[in-house]
Amino acid sequence: MKPLIRELADRALESTLAIGRYALFTGRLLAETPRALLRFRLVVGQVHNAGALSLVIIMLSGLFVGMVLGLQGFDLLERFGSEDSLGTAAALGLVKELGPVVTALLFAGRAGTALASELGLMRATDQLSAMEMMAVDPVRRVVMPRFLGGIIAMPLLAAIFSMIGIFGAQLVGVQMMGVDPGQFWSQMRGAVEHDDIMEGVIKSCVFGVACSAIAVYEGFHAMPTAEGVGRATTRTVVISSVVVLLLDYMLTAVML
Amino acid sequence: MTQAQRLDAAHDPCIVRIRGLRYGIGGRTLFDDLDLEVARGEVTAFMGPSGTGKTTLLRLITGQVRPDAGEVLVDGQDVAGLGRAGLYALRRRMGMLFQNGALLTDLDVHENVAFPLREHTRLPDSLIRSIVLTKLHAVGLRGAAGLMPYELSGGMARRVALARAIVMDPEILIYDEPFVGLDPISLGVVLRLIRELNDALGITSIVVSHDVREITAVADSAYLLSGGRVLASGKPSGLADSDSAEVQQFMRGLPDGPVPFHYPAPDYAEQLFGHLSP
Ligand SMILES: Nc1ncnc2c1ncn2[C@@H]1O[C@H](COP(=O)(O)OP(=O)(O)OP(=O)(O)O)[C@@H](O)[C@H]1O
Ligand SMILES: [Mg+2]
Numbered sequence: 001m002k003p004l005i006r007e008l009a010d011r012a013l014e015s016t017l018a019i020g021r022y023a024l025f026t027g028r029l030l031a032e033t034p035r036a037l038l039r040f041r042l043v044v045g046q047v048h049n050a051g052a053l054s055l056v057i058i059m060l061s062g063l064f065v066g067m068v069l070g071l072q073g074f075d076l077l078e079r080f081g082s083e084d085s086l087g088t089a090a091a092l093g094l095v096k097e098l099g100p101v102v103t104a105l106l107f108a109g110r111a112g113t114a115l116a117s118e119l120g121l122m123r124a125t126d127q128l129s130a131m132e133m134m135a136v137d138p139v140r141r142v143v144m145p146r147f148l149g150g151i152i153a154m155p156l157l158a159a160i161f162s163m164i165g166i167f168g169a170q171l172v173g174v175q176m177m178g179v180d181p182g183q184f185w186s187q188m189r190g191a192v193e194h195d196d197i198m199e200g201v202i203k204s205c206v207f208g209v210a211c212s213a214i215a216v217y218e219g220f221h222a223m224p225t226a227e228g229v230g231r232a233t234t235r236t237v238v239i240s241s242v243v244v245l246l247l248d249y250m251l252t253a254v255m256l
Numbered sequence: 257m258t259q260a261q262r263l264d265a266a267h268d269p270c271i272v273r274i275r276g277l278r279y280g281i282g283g284r285t286l287f288d289d290l291d292l293e294v295a296r297g298e299v300t301a302f303m304g305p306s307g308t309g310k311t312t313l314l315r316l317i318t319g320q321v322r323p324d325a326g327e328v329l330v331d332g333q334d335v336a337g338l339g340r341a342g343l344y345a346l347r348r349r350m351g352m353l354f355q356n357g358a359l360l361t362d363l364d365v366h367e368n369v370a371f372p373l374r375e376h377t378r379l380p381d382s383l384i385r386s387i388v389l390t391k392l393h394a395v396g397l398r399g400a401a402g403l404m405p406y407e408l409s410g411g412m413a414r415r416v417a418l419a420r421a422i423v424m425d426p427e428i429l430i431y432d433e434p435f436v437g438l439d440p441i442s443l444g445v446v447l448r449l450i451r452e453l454n455d456a457l458g459i460t461s462i463v464v465s466h467d468v469r470e471i472t473a474v475a476d477s478a479y480l481l482s483g484g485r486v487l488a489s490g491k492p493s494g495l496a497d498s499d500s501a502e503v504q505q506f507m508r509g510l511p512d513g514p515v516p517f518h519y520p521a522p523d524y525a526e527q528l529f530g531h532l533s534p
Binding site: 118121122125126127129130131132133134135136137141 | 318320340344345347348350352354355356358359360361362371372375376417420424
């Protein structure tokens with residue numbers, strides 16, 4: 001048995017190396033971005049892929065999250081007699097926090113795993129080697145459009161999530177609990193500022209880069225076996241979720 | 257490479273030269289001090305038992321993996337010394353048929369064959385379409401242009417892959433096990449295609465296979481590889497008459513002989529019953 005210290009040191013070294021590899025890979029992807037944007041047709045196809053895959057699940061989740069927010073927010077605000085601010089509370093919660101974060105988590109689970117397993121399977125079935133043999137760089141032809149597609153889809157999905165969430169909060173607060181609709185909307189409009197929206201947009205863009213990079217990295221570097229592909233998809237979800245929550249804290253701390 | 261070197265290389269009767277190649281993977285040495293040559297304009301076969309490293313040898317020739325020692329020269333260029341741009345430039349002159357076809361699963365048959373053209377040329381759609389249909393016709397699959405790869409049988413997929421390998425009119429065509437899983441008719445067609453492409457277009461063909469009969473029919477010369485070295489080389493018909501026991505064993509398909517049928521393993525009895533002895 002290895003001594004504990006040795007084991008810990010190995011682990012630390014291994015994770016540092018992994019972070020380094022991630023950084024190098026992401027750096028390469030970002031460096032390739034301008035050239036990849038020139039082949040916009042490929043990117044658009046992937047925006048459609050990533051976006052359409054996640055759209056229904058995003059809309060459903062947005063609705064339920066918004067409705068829960070309506071219930072909880074109403075219960076909380078009623079204690080202070082300020083249930084008229086429900087619109088503001090729900091909108092800020094969704095736009096700044098829940099929209100970007102929950103969207104990113106759902107994206108990792110739906111589109112991210114699909115990306116990782118697709119790339120892993122391409123590796124396992126020699127498709128990536130075949131491209132190399134045809135003098136086509138698989139990073140440029142396959143990875144880049146998927147990476148950019150994810151980055152573009154994420155803020156759009158987050159916006160849809162927040163919109164539907166606000167509608168859900170309104171549904172519960174106004175239609176069920178009897179909050180005054182005029183108050184609900186006008187307070188929201190008065191209180192939510194440009195900066196709040198920008199905070200949400202920045203977050204979801206950052207999450208988009210992180211989730212897409214993790215998914216394509218894991219898929220692209222998967223072991224070329226069924227088990228390797230399975231492991232790549234699992235790692236995609238786990239790593240993306242932790243990274244999103246970590247980044248969320250850091251971004252919130254910086255932007256508040 | 258200078259102009260003079262390039263001219264020199266073009267006159268070299270051998271398009272591939274391998275000298276002193278050593279390569280190991282997974283703690284096992286596959287090749288040790290291997291030398292071989294592929295003559296320009298001919299069909300050269302690499303034969304050998306499964307697991308000898310024939311596919312690996314192709315990967316070395318195409319620069320997908322790098323040798324531990326020795327050199328692999330293709331048209332005078334040391335493949336291991338090439339950067340990515342050089343390697344890609346070289347590969348654009350090669351076509352390779354993968355052992356399992358390796359079609360791109362998100363594109364249909366037509367787009368699979370058109371893929372290299374779309375990536376490397378700016379030909380108009382109508383011209384690409386005619387080129388693709390010609391190549392598909394050559395492998396008898398013009399009617400399958402609209403199918404997706406998962407709708408193809410294994411043999412059909414390899415024929416599509418063959419059409420894709422020749423779509424850029426390469427100078428070197430590499431076939432990894434082109435005869436596996438083909439019915440007798442397709443087999444005949446593919447054999448004839450290999451020969452015709454080679455002769456009509458003046459390309460060089462490298463065929464990896466263990467099908468002695470097919471190789472004898474199509475190849476100008478053959479290398480028999482086993483245990484990391486060249487057992488025999490020369491005209492395929494000559495190999496069959498060789499008096500080496502090892503060569504005879506392979507050419508006639510005998511299980512017992514100097515060429516091991518088994519992957520390297522500990523003693524059989526020892527492994528089965530070793531734990532029983534005190
Ligand atoms: N990624 C790898 N890791 C470890 N060993 C490998 C790897 N790839 C191949 N090998 C080993 O290298 C040897 C040669 O493999 P290769 O695919 O080149 O054989 P082959 O001659 O093409 O066999 P076949 O005729 O069955 O296709 C095999 O014994 C295999 O165990
Ligand atoms: Mg092989």
